[in-house]
Amino acid sequence: xxxxxxxxxxxxxxxxxxxxxxxxxxxxxxxxxxxxxxxxxxxxxxxxxxxxxxxxxxxxxxxxxxxxxxxxxxxxxxxxxxxxxxxxxxxxxxxxxxxxxxxxxxxxxxxxxxxxxxxxxxxxxxxxxxxxxxxxxxxxxxxxxxxxxxxxxxxxxxxxxxxxxxxxxxxxxxxxxxxxxxxxxxxxxxxxxxxxxxxxxxxxxxxxxxxxxxxxxxxxxxxxxxxxxxxxxxxxxxxxxxxxxxxxxxxxxxxxxxxxxxxxxxxxxxxxxxxxxxxxxxxxxxxxxxxxx
Amino acid sequence: xxxxxxxxxxxxxxxxxxxxxxxxxxxxxxxxxxxxxxxxxxxxxxxxxxxxxxxxxxxxxxxxxxxxxxxxxxxxxxxxxxxxxxxxxxxxxxxxxxxxxxxxxxxxxxxxxxxxxxxxxxxxxxxxxxxxxxxxxxxxxxxxxxxxxxxxxxxxxxxxxxxxxxxxxxxxxxxxxxxxxxxxxxxxxxxxxxxxxxxxxxxxxxxxxxxxxxxxxxxxxxxxxxxxxxxxxxxxxxxxxxxxxxxx
Numbered sequence: 001x002x003x004x005x006x007x008x009x010x011x012x013x014x015x016x017x018x019x020x021x022x023x024x025x026x027x028x029x030x031x032x033x034x035x036x037x038x039x040x041x042x043x044x045x046x047x048x049x050x051x052x053x054x055x056x057x058x059x060x061x062x063x064x065x066x067x068x069x070x071x072x073x074x075x076x077x078x079x080x081x082x083x084x085x086x087x088x089x090x091x092x093x094x095x096x097x098x099x100x101x102x103x104x105x106x107x108x109x110x111x112x113x114x115x116x117x118x119x120x121x122x123x124x125x126x127x128x129x130x131x132x133x134x135x136x137x138x139x140x141x142x143x144x145x146x147x148x149x150x151x152x153x154x155x156x157x158x159x160x161x162x163x164x165x166x167x168x169x170x171x172x173x174x175x176x177x178x179x180x181x182x183x184x185x186x187x188x189x190x191x192x193x194x195x196x197x198x199x200x201x202x203x204x205x206x207x208x209x210x211x212x213x214x215x216x217x218x219x220x221x222x223x224x225x226x227x228x229x230x231x232x233x234x235x236x237x238x239x240x241x242x243x244x245x246x247x248x249x250x251x252x253x254x255x256x257x258x259x260x261x262x263x264x265x266x267x268x269x270x271x272x273x274x275x276x277x278x279x280x281x282x283x284x285x286x287x288x289x290x291x292x293x
Numbered sequence: 294x295x296x297x298x299x300x301x302x303x304x305x306x307x308x309x310x311x312x313x314x315x316x317x318x319x320x321x322x323x324x325x326x327x328x329x330x331x332x333x334x335x336x337x338x339x340x341x342x343x344x345x346x347x348x349x350x351x352x353x354x355x356x357x358x359x360x361x362x363x364x365x366x367x368x369x370x371x372x373x374x375x376x377x378x379x380x381x382x383x384x385x386x387x388x389x390x391x392x393x394x395x396x397x398x399x400x401x402x403x404x405x406x407x408x409x410x411x412x413x414x415x416x417x418x419x420x421x422x423x424x425x426x427x428x429x430x431x432x433x434x435x436x437x438x439x440x441x442x443x444x445x446x447x448x449x450x451x452x453x454x455x456x457x458x459x460x461x462x463x464x465x466x467x468x469x470x471x472x473x474x475x476x477x478x479x480x481x482x483x484x485x486x487x488x489x490x491x492x493x494x495x496x497x498x499x500x501x502x503x504x505x506x507x508x509x510x511x512x513x514x515x516x517x518x519x520x521x522x523x524x525x526x527x528x529x530x531x532x533x534x535x536x537x538x539x540x541x
Contacts, residue, residue, distance in 0.1 A: 100421035101421050101424065110421075111409060112410070117391060120339035140331070159388060160392060184377075
């Protein structure tokens with residue numbers, strides 16, 4: 001049985017689900033409302049998930065694609081009832097605990113999945129795997145930021161953690177913003193001019209899309225996408241990054257400069273691949289890995 | 294060059310830890326809370342940490358001035374950031390956590406314990422790590438003993454030694470202390486507080502092999518004791534540790 005953990009309205013989960021249904025796979029979809037009315041019962045060396053639909057021993061789950069909603073989003077989970085929230089947090093924690101250690105295929109397990117909550121750790125690892133990375137500075141120091149900007153001419157600012165943020169180019173002359181720098185160490189990188197590439201790695205398969213955009217952050221304000229191929233050595237290094245991070249699924253962001261240099265930006269561990277062209281093939285590949293587990 | 298031990302903690306556990314430090318009259322220990330990251334002077338290059346700086350009590354120091362770091366915080370919480378606008382607290386908390394994870398990972402001095410992708414103070418708060426480690430060394434875990442009666446024993450391990458344990462004569466080795474020491478080694482964690490069910494209660498249960506069963510495990514700093522903090526500090530400044538840190 002394949003566990004799809006998340007909302008059926010979530011694009012990536014829905015497309016993987018469609019692909020699995022098409023292939024006749026045995027699937028169980030669990031969303032927050034299901035978990036609210038479920039419980040996990042321990043038994044000798046196994047646990048059974050009791051839902052309204054039935055009883056499912058966790059040992060019967062051969063593969064899992066976790067994309068749970070973050071936090072309590074389900075309206076029926078009334079936050080004025082702390083016990084309901086506690087129940088949801090507790091059962092999700094137990095499922096994550098299971099996902100950490102189960103012999104089932106999990107795309108991805110919690111610890112590797114958390115690696116993009118610190119982008120600097122990913123770039124450090126990518127560099128060790130032989131990929132170039134942009135020069136980086138994390139600081140609360142205005143003078144050090146000025147020196148960094150002087151050296152690299154154009155600098156971008158982005159979130160270092162797991163929250164979705166808009167990448168923007170820093171205007172060092174915006175003196176009104178500089179006092180805010182002391183609020184929190186902030187993540188800056190040298191701006192790399194080039195063509196963005198999104199690389200989805202699913203098991204052994206690689207799907208690459210080239211993206212051109214007028215905007216620093218192509219996700220906002222329009223872009224054009226075309227299918228692309230990675231040079232074999234770059235593909236190999238991307239695989240190595242995934243192996244070292246423990247990821248069986250990733251959406252790696254790269255930039256290729258006009259002179260053919262490739263730079264690693266980050267690895268998304270639960271990629272929203274439906275944003276990109278050709279996403280059906282990515283969904284089929286995920287479904288294939290889950291089915292063969 | 295000033296050499297200091299830095300203790301990183303959040304609002305939730307700051308007070309008991311400070312009380313321990315005060316009772317121990319531990320000099321040369323500086324305390325950093327998340328609010329301390331909101332100061333000019335922090336510099337971190339994850340790809341070349343040689344020029345990284347730390348801000349302690351408004352002093353900007355090279356990270357090489359640190360003798361060691363004790364992390365008593367798994368992630369920065371919004372309530373750690375009373376000085377930040379409430380709307381921004383969750384985001385700033387995530388960013389600070391990301392910063393600390395990368396900064397701690399880049400330090401060349403001893404750090405107890407090194408951060409993981411899910412927690413700044415290592416894996417001690419992750420039940421899956423403990424139960425996986427328990428399974429590898431044949432220690433039964435509480436999940437299969439939901440109603441087991443029996444005597445529970447709590448032990449705290451720091452750096453390969455039991456430093457605190459109810460009704461344990463420190464230095465004495467019995468089944469529980471042996472299990473605790475083996476377990477932290479198998480889990481790759483240097484400091485933790487562990488609760489066991491003693492062997493008579495688990496005898497005869499499938500998979501338990503007459504060994505103590507693991508009931509729970511948690512980071513040492515959830516309930517800090519003077520003896521634990523003293524052992525942490527002693528481990529930080531021991532010459533053996535200092536030499537082990539070279540080349541990390």
